[in-house]
Amino acid sequence: GCGKPAPAPDANKEKKPEVRVVKIANYFPPTHPQNIALKEKFKPYLEEKTKGAFKVEIYDNNQLGSEKEFINGVSMGTIEMAVAGLLQAEMLPKLKIPEFPYLFRDYDHAMKVLNGPIGEEITQGMIEKGTRPLAWSVNGLRAISNSKHPIKSLKDTKDIKLRVPTNSIFIDGMQALGFNTVSMPMTELFSALQQKVVDGQENPAPTVLTSGWYEAQKYITLSYHILGPNIMIISEKFWQTLTPEQQKIFKEAALEYAKYEVDLMKKFDPEALAKLKEKGLQIDELTDRPEWEKAVQPVYEKWYKQYPEFKDIVQRIKDTK
Amino acid sequence: MLTIFLVSLFGFLAFGIPVAFALILSTAALMLFHNNFDTQIVVQHMMAGAENYTLMSIPFFMLAGEIMNQGGISVRIVKFANDLIGHVRGGLGYVTVVACMIFAGVSGTAVADTAAVGSILHPVMKKEGYESDRSAALICAAGCTGPIIPPSMPMILYGVIGGVSIVGLFLGGIVPGLIMGFALMIYWYIHSRKKDYPVKQRVPFIQLLKSMLDAIWALILPLVIMGGIVFGIFTPTEAAVVAVWYAFFVSFFIYRELKLSKLPEILLDAAISSAVVMFVASAATSTAFMITVGRIPQAIAEVITSISTNPLVVMFIINIFLLLVGAVLDLTPAMLILAPILIPLVKNLGIDPLYFGVVMVFNLCIGLLTPPVGTVLYVGCGLSGHSIMQLSRRVLPFVVVLIAVLFLITYVPETILFIPKWFQGR
Amino acid sequence: MKILLYAERALELFTAFLLACMAIIVFINVVARYVFDKAFPWNEEISLFMFTWVVFLGALLAFKRHRHLGLDIVINLLPNLGKKVAAFIGNILMAGALLILIQGGIKFYFQTVVWPAPATQIPYGYVNAVVPFSAFFMLLLLIKDTVEIFQKEKNEGEGGTQC
Numbered sequence A: 001g002c003g004k005p006a007p008a009p010d011a012n013k014e015k016k017p018e019v020r021v022v023k024i025a026n027y028f029p030p031t032h033p034q035n036i037a038l039k040e041k042f043k044p045y046l047e048e049k050t051k052g053a054f055k056v057e058i059y060d061n062n063q064l065g066s067e068k069e070f071i072n073g074v075s076m077g078t079i080e081m082a083v084a085g086l087l088q089a090e091m092l093p094k095l096k097i098p099e100f101p102y103l104f105r106d107y108d109h110a111m112k113v114l115n116g117p118i119g120e121e122i123t124q125g126m127i128e129k130g131t132r133p134l135a136w137s138v139n140g141l142r143a144i145s146n147s148k149h150p151i152k153s154l155k156d157t158k159d160i161k162l163r164v165p166t167n168s169i170f171i172d173g174m175q176a177l178g179f180n181t182v183s184m185p186m187t188e189l190f191s192a193l194q195q196k197v198v199d200g201q202e203n204p205a206p207t208v209l210t211s212g213w214y215e216a217q218k219y220i221t222l223s224y225h226i227l228g229p230n231i232m233i234i235s236e237k238f239w240q241t242l243t244p245e246q247q248k249i250f251k252e253a254a255l256e257y258a259k260y261e262v263d264l265m266k267k268f269d270p271e272a273l274a275k276l277k278e279k280g281l282q283i284d285e286l287t288d289r290p291e292w293e294k295a296v297q298p299v300y301e302k303w304y305k306q307y308p309e310f311k312d313i314v315q316r317i318k319d320t321k
Numbered sequence B: 001m002l003t004i005f006l007v008s009l010f011g012f013l014a015f016g017i018p019v020a021f022a023l024i025l026s027t028a029a030l031m032l033f034h035n036n037f038d039t040q041i042v043v044q045h046m047m048a049g050a051e052n053y054t055l056m057s058i059p060f061f062m063l064a065g066e067i068m069n070q071g072g073i074s075v076r077i078v079k080f081a082n083d084l085i086g087h088v089r090g091g092l093g094y095v096t097v098v099a100c101m102i103f104a105g106v107s108g109t110a111v112a113d114t115a116a117v118g119s120i121l122h123p124v125m126k127k128e129g130y131e132s133d134r135s136a137a138l139i140c141a142a143g144c145t146g147p148i149i150p151p152s153m154p155m156i157l158y159g160v161i162g163g164v165s166i167v168g169l170f171l172g173g174i175v176p177g178l179i180m181g182f183a184l185m186i187y188w189y190i191h192s193r194k195k196d197y198p199v200k201q202r203v204p205f206i207q208l209l210k211s212m213l214d215a216i217w218a219l220i221l222p223l224v225i226m227g228g229i230v231f232g233i234f235t236p237t238e239a240a241v242v243a244v245w246y247a248f249f250v251s252f253f254i255y256r257e258l259k260l261s262k263l264p265e266i267l268l269d270a271a272i273s274s275a276v277v278m279f280v281a282s283a284a285t286s287t288a289f290m291i292t293v294g295r296i297p298q299a300i301a302e303v304i305t306s307i308s309t310n311p312l313v314v315m316f317i318i319n320i321f322l323l324l325v326g327a328v329l330d331l332t333p334a335m336l337i338l339a340p341i342l343i344p345l346v347k348n349l350g351i352d353p354l355y356f357g358v359v360m361v362f363n364l365c366i367g368l369l370t371p372p373v374g375t376v377l378y379v380g381c382g383l384s385g386h387s388i389m390q391l392s393r394r395v396l397p398f399v400v401v402l403i404a405v406l407f408l409i410t411y412v413p414e415t416i417l418f419i420p421k422w423f424q425g426r
Numbered sequence C: 001m002k003i004l005l006y007a008e009r010a011l012e013l014f015t016a017f018l019l020a021c022m023a024i025i026v027f028i029n030v031v032a033r034y035v036f037d038k039a040f041p042w043n044e045e046i047s048l049f050m051f052t053w054v055v056f057l058g059a060l061l062a063f064k065r066h067r068h069l070g071l072d073i074v075i076n077l078l079p080n081l082g083k084k085v086a087a088f089i090g091n092i093l094m095a096g097a098l099l100i101l102i103q104g105g106i107k108f109y110f111q112t113v114v115w116p117a118p119a120t121q122i123p124y125g126y127v128n129a130v131v132p133f134s135a136f137f138m139l140l141l142l143i144k145d146t147v148e149i150f151q152k153e154k155n156e157g158e159g160g161t162q163c
């Protein structure tokens, strides 16, 4: 272990350049596409291209603390990198936009927008907060699971107590769709579903599978109401210690990993659904998707009122082909 | 890294500084060694440790216990237990165990359980001719059912650290808690046959009924708490709050023994008692961060698995290790320091973390009775006026009984897992 | 010194008040969900913020009352002078821990004061400010305790025997 004393300095005279450790924090379980992509793409790519100058250590499952904690850690420079959600939106409101309900048509549309100039516009200010964005990837298209009855149309939402994250876009969006929303931390969700404190939750199907929530759920609806984007961030303090060549390799590694992750996700989504079906869940499609898209319009209006510049950005996103 | 951690932690503790501060300093030592010293890391993770909705149940359960004490609920539990089984030889011994088990159904810590039941029963036992030191020892041992029978503060801590269902842990503690109570009663039965304890007359049935009705409000509270959690009416945190309001309602409106003027002191006492626990929990969160970054669990796993990878053997090693730790460290810090290290290890070996959690809590509870550091033992000394040495000697046979139960639940996992599985299969 | 007593009492009452508010707010959540089928998102956040304040203010009050969990077996084995020396070194170490909390707390305050919480929009920095606040007053109490170690020394040197 590390407890042993280091060998005396003059034991090997030719000083090897020190290997720098890059800790990457995230909140996904080890089997999630995010962690597979980090392990199979980002880590080997970076370590090989930099000829072993860096060693990547992946800390999955909130091992380095919750999302808020590791974002703070990256911004302080105590954690080098992270794959995070959009918690910083409370400081940088434009980051709310990618989570607007029914904004993106599909994964490719989202990736094209977010890894392009609009993505850069949305992430403005992150570097000043110490967290430099490197690449966007996806957490998945969110589906709605519950233990009460199938949800196929807007008529079926009224009597469902749905857990949502403490995030006004989610709360407003799901309420606009007619659900009774309850916010509670993710850690309490499993027992809350099991004990029927809440009837359902909304998350991408792979998350429902990997977290075991399906044990307490009977139905899952492919509502795909929000595309949960993830953003790979690197500590600005750490970034400034890199040479321009190294910076370039980091950026490339990030884009490679992101592309790989989205590909994995496209495969993982149907696989997860098949497994959920095996576990006995009934899978439903929406019969009235246009109605759902219409129902969430008040969420857009609310934010346009507060930030009129959002309207133009949203329009440009919708126009991106 | 492991060496730095252990040496710095126990080195700091040896100077007699509080555990929370020792944890902060050993975190700093690990950061210095790891070359990432930054004071902000400590504070950031301490805040994250405190900002936890589930842990909010700790002050609430403490508050509920305090209100019940002041509001005459504890007295009625003891009176009911006495009318129920006080008439057999050595009867007050059984009364102690039963009263502690009932109170365990509403309190989350052994200290609260021991203090509440002991402060009422110990003077009575002494007056009735039971040996003062032996009675105190029994009260201490029975008080340790407090965190085994749900609700349980250490199980909440464990569940939060390991991401294990707290409801599952609560359910898992029921059978071990009952076994523990019965084991103590069997021991007391064997012991009191040899002794000439006074035999009291059986109370008339009508009086038993009366004292049961009088205590009914206290007796149904455990059912309200567990039933509410298990049947999905509320989360553990909310259950704790419901217990507070329930206790307040019963003490103020039904028993009318709670004075409103006492409320600020009751609140303050619960706040400070839980702050003491939470401050350690909070500091331990920043240590846990450095433990993870320093890959300490892996180092410990290497040491243990180099001896054996057989879960039965590993559980034996861990049990012995925890009994030794429990001798010198209080339950809360031991749980907070060791759970983050041990949980990944047992998970890797295919050991059910829920089962392990109950075993760990049970084990560290025994540590509350063993010198030199045994919080429950100290409470017993306070109650009875005996020295730690004298009481430790008297408590020894009970510790042996509890260790036997510990190995029973360790090697018959069904004792723990039966109820949680049954509820999941529902 | 009377003002200090008042300040302590005010802090005690404030801490008790926060705990009472927590009990009310969380209870409202249960009732709202079951009776009105509704939940307030600010509820969880505000009660959690109060909780962190109770923890750190409570830790300060516990410090004043010497109620923090510690291990005194080793120190108790030492002779009288050794005890004093160990207590003095222990206090210096604790001062170190408190300085970590004060400096780290101030830095963390400035980092998070710009970050509002999602439901209540209260900046996290306001919540986090309780750490340097409590740590600072713990440090003052610690200095007072340390001075008392020496004063006792002096008293004993003058032949005072009150043990």
Ligand code: NA
Pocket: B103, B104, B105, B106, B107, B108, B109, B145, B146, B147, B148, B149, B150, B151, B152
């Ligand atoms: Na209990």
Ligand code: NA
Pocket: B326, B327, B328, B329, B366, B367, B368, B369, B370, B371, B372, B373, B374, B375
């Ligand atoms: Na002990």
